Amino acid sequence: MTEGSIGVGMIGHAFMGAVHSHAWRTAHRFFDLPLVPQLAVLGGRDPERTSAAADKYGFAASSTDWRAVVESDDVQLVDVCTPGDTHAEIALAALAAGKHVLCEKPLANTVAEAEAMAAAATEAAARGVRSMVAFNYRRVPALAYARKLIAEGRLGEIRHVRAVYLQDWLSDAEAPMAWRLRKEQAGSGALGDLGAHIVDATQFLTGDLLTGVCATTTTFVPQRPSGSGMEDVTVDDAALFLGRFASGAVASYEATRYALGRKNAMRVEVNGSKGSLAFDFESMNELSFYDGSDGDSAGFRRILVTEPSHPYVGAWWPPGHLLGYEHTFTHEVVDFVRAVASGVDPAPSFVDGLQVQRVLDAVQRSAAKGSVWTEIPIEEGAGR
Amino acid sequence: MTEGSIGVGMIGHAFMGAVHSHAWRTAHRFFDLPLVPQLAVLGGRDPERTSAAADKYGFAASSTDWRAVVESDDVQLVDVCTPGDTHAEIALAALAAGKHVLCEKPLANTVAEAEAMAAAATEAAARGVRSMVAFNYRRVPALAYARKLIAEGRLGEIRHVRAVYLQDWLSDAEAPMAWRLRKEQAGSGALGDLGAHIVDATQFLTGDLLTGVCATTTTFVPQRPSGSGMEDVTVDDAALFLGRFASGAVASYEATRYALGRKNAMRVEVNGSKGSLAFDFESMNELSFYDGSDGDSAGFRRILVTEPSHPYVGAWWPPGHLLGYEHTFTHEVVDFVRAVASGVDPAPSFVDGLQVQRVLDAVQRSAAKGSVWTEIPIEEGAGR
Amino acid sequence: MTEGSIGVGMIGHAFMGAVHSHAWRTAHRFFDLPLVPQLAVLGGRDPERTSAAADKYGFAASSTDWRAVVESDDVQLVDVCTPGDTHAEIALAALAAGKHVLCEKPLANTVAEAEAMAAAATEAAARGVRSMVAFNYRRVPALAYARKLIAEGRLGEIRHVRAVYLQDWLSDAEAPMAWRLRKEQAGSGALGDLGAHIVDATQFLTGDLLTGVCATTTTFVPQRPSGSGMEDVTVDDAALFLGRFASGAVASYEATRYALGRKNAMRVEVNGSKGSLAFDFESMNELSFYDGSDGDSAGFRRILVTEPSHPYVGAWWPPGHLLGYEHTFTHEVVDFVRAVASGVDPAPSFVDGLQVQRVLDAVQRSAAKGSVWTEIPIEEGAGR
């Protein structure tokens, strides 16, 4: 470890690997970081593809043995970018080895795995080892600003939350089978892939936790082409659920990859007694805010969240110059590195990740039992 | 009855009375009607206010006895604009007297009343007496056009329906008690007031019926100022439910009067395998339509539904000149009068109104039983 | 003249006749009027079509002699809905006969005619005879509210005005010849038809007058099918001009009927030192307002101008229930009848109409002289 730097070992080099590595390369170019990330080792399964990705992404080395990445002396921080079924094993090993861990969402494929990870993270924190689950949408400036408005009381008492995450890449019933459609790898379908984001985002925004849900899920296309034959889809194609927050606010959620024409519509609305907010990730630089005190000139304000006074924005461009998807990861890296350097626990913690997992689990259990209302146990330390 | 005319007796002269009478006065000025409506008698409770309203609205006479209105020889059609607890009695009497009946929504406050009304309407139809429930949103040109696109198959197989009806006039916890907050008069709260509209609209648009729901309801403000004291609110402030259509499509619904900043946001989205639609009543002249066959220039089209080729529009103004809320009632009158004159049953029928009532009832039963999935019996003849 | 009523004689029964007659029938149904309009006589050229229109619109009588309409004892108010080349003759005769005059826009086809009309109107006003030019967009609630915000100083010093009026019904080069394309009848093309509206609207909103312009006009399709041959188009297809207000604010204008896809996009933006406004007639119930004092939560507010506290709105529906195109005419009738009854001069006056005509004339002169800056003489009394 070079003084003033921190070595990053990343496992996984597909979509998430590409965007995470961009964040690791870019964060210190725009933000003042106490530790400069060094892209040390990239881990993957296939030697040639991993080596090529390491070159492309700027890693100094590559390996097909994730344990070697975790244990490398050049690595002080492990970034887990693999599918959910391997998160627990890698993260637990990394924490045990004293490495800080950034883990992609959802934290795990089961509550049991997530519990083990949260426990290990709590134990590691006592040793000064930090961990964070990569719910990057918390670092969208517009959502970070929305959180600020709510925390300041600009919305008053929260009554309604409605959140959908709509994509359409499975609309075509002829599209081929993929790992995201297999329960053993993905854990669940739209629920874990997309639903996890809106559960975390709404808990983050409100500063509150869901206490119960009722749900229904469906699989529109039960089999898809795979090789020369057809393979069963073993996850949900869409998950819909209603929920209730500890405060008494009511909420509705929907996650689907069949909403034709909606490419990445992660939309959240919050209505309070004094104000309301609306957000759509397809216009991620904008926040709609209704201030009930505006009298007869009240209307939803289209705030371009690109002012220097808005979260994260001061490091970038002048007002009105948009940020993109990858900036959310860069901000995540900034916050994580700063937390590591200053010895504080970053959010969202693995406990927060576990709490999201409990919600997803309650959704599945409700859907399996005639949509009956299902309580969600609250983990000590969640939502801090 | 003047030849070529039809005498209208209207019961109720508040908000709905104002807009219905405008429709009766206006329909034949823009559309060719086989029978010209004559505003014959207006019924109300208070003699002075009823008489003043009759003058204002252009009725030839007024009465404080609704039975006298129903039985008047000058009246061939009874328009029921009262709160829901009186719909059944008035409509049944009118049908028995051989008068055509237009009845405001929701059809009734209970399933039992609605069943009696549907049975009477079916029996009356055999005698040439017509009835219609006033779900006016079917006559928004944009929604009528949306129905056309779906019926033509432009959306393919329907997979998702999401509908909310958001208002905010109860956001202020200090706002006084009102009849709409008392169960004995209103039947239910946001559910019957707003939820009924989106249930009917989505069944109309898809040409399909809901077969089951799970639901939760809440009352945010349990007591409100009434006279010198406080009175209990005995209806829901918000109702949220998930549903499933006969086709297998999944759906979500929310009705509330606490969504601060949303004045009349009756919003519907439908996603099919070939296309999608989105509508917001706050922009009622627009329909968003995504055509999956548009290739890489695909995008939600903001259709201004103001072309002569769009439903109802040809009778009005040139393209781009907007219609307003009251036009939906004018179109309703046009369709009803034409049905009466040509001897066919108009839609939505009382059976359709009953079917909506069954959905509302299932929502309330599910909410009362831990959100458990609740089946909805399908009435013969519904959705035709 | 029945006591408490005012007899209306209308000349012309096409598009403008239809919407004006609706306004005359409807105004007193929603607003308290000191005089109830009586649709007395409708004037037109063709006896059968005029008689049929009179029936349809609800006029008691019809005539093919406009002078008879003007002179009828049943007529106290003459509503001029004909093409521009006949405005002057009819309006002058009506004023001479002591009849109040509502005249469609543009006031006339030439400055000379407009000057004669303004002079006659001023002279008639001294005799208690009122006149108004029908720039109905001043009575769009959103624009009336915008005027209020500017008058209250919410925008500060006005610096920028930009206005376009975009339609597309001439986009098709094969569309046939029409009277609006002949200079002798229409005076000008898009300039008088559409440009007149945005000139008046921006002068109304700012409370200021244009003092000079530079301009260019064009005719995209020089000939169009007419009968069995082709006929020359003798007016502009599009007019673009830049202007300067007395205050020093700069402005840009464009009027065209070739903006494919824009059906009725009369759009105005105003930027001041403290706030900004934006409006689009295709969303006529909305006003966008930016309040510079909103700090880092500033954003253009989408105000639904449907609150009871907004101009004209209280007479209609609850918040969020939209008004349409014809309401602007109803509001015009309300204001004119009230002005007549209370003996005050309504706005926009014929002098205001003349002032608009001066602007249109300056545009044409500039365009004819290499776009050179052309001063606009200010008429005494304009813009009051």
Added chain:
Amino acid sequence: MTEGSIGVGMIGHAFMGAVHSHAWRTAHRFFDLPLVPQLAVLGGRDPERTSAAADKYGFAASSTDWRAVVESDDVQLVDVCTPGDTHAEIALAALAAGKHVLCEKPLANTVAEAEAMAAAATEAAARGVRSMVAFNYRRVPALAYARKLIAEGRLGEIRHVRAVYLQDWLSDAEAPMAWRLRKEQAGSGALGDLGAHIVDATQFLTGDLLTGVCATTTTFVPQRPSGSGMEDVTVDDAALFLGRFASGAVASYEATRYALGRKNAMRVEVNGSKGSLAFDFESMNELSFYDGSDGDSAGFRRILVTEPSHPYVGAWWPPGHLLGYEHTFTHEVVDFVRAVASGVDPAPSFVDGLQVQRVLDAVQRSAAKGSVWTEIPIEEGAGR
């Protein structure tokens, strides 16, 4: 020069330096480039600040002598990111030294300088030395896609172009003096800063050139605080002009930094005989497209230009995941490096930059001469 790499020397390290260096660091991480950019030397005035910027941006060295940067053996490509008054001198020296040149816009502060630069670039091209002016908006995927639609004929014959570039950072009359408000450094005000972008963008989109303009400019705030006193603002605060393309299309333009609430509203609309387009840089991932062949379901399509089939997008994220401002520079680098490697001249060339300068010059001359129509000479080779 390492084989397979290209050394970049950059002059200037303020806003443009930050975003250009990001592009040079990032391009080969997402795109396959024949030459990998090496950030060799950064040039600036102040030694400490330049050295710090070099560290921050990742340059291997820094220098306070721009000639040393240009002449460095480690530099094969010079990136000119200084204010406009120094462009000519630096670019001419670099071309003379056989270095490829990327020059920020506007190309120069005067037509004479731009002519010299264009001549030198043409001469250099014959020696295999490439040059490009950095009109980065051509590399916004939505605008590149718009260009493609127009080139394919989807809009038919172009009739209307309207473009505005609205910012608001000078709205406050108390804001201090800055170099952009001094004619000797900036050449002009909003005209060169913002107007240059929309002139280039519209010529790019239409594939056509402006042949004449009429214009007016204004300075709202003639003096601003500077040190302890006040200093004269010697440039335009706003520039408005009308134009005409070679094809006969008419156009309007406005550039201002006083449009309160508009942060970066570079908006372009194009109307053709078959289709129309609209774009707003504040929503830079979207293109509105109206296809006149869509019949009664026609409407402006909100295309999210984030599909793999859209220009540049395939190298980035899945559909619906937005790109930001800096991506336009990354794309510029990609195109320039590829052009250098393959020995072709990239666009926009210095001749294109000169042609834009001619338009700006005509605007200033028209404004100075009573807005008279002013012809624009077309440079051989412009618009290729």
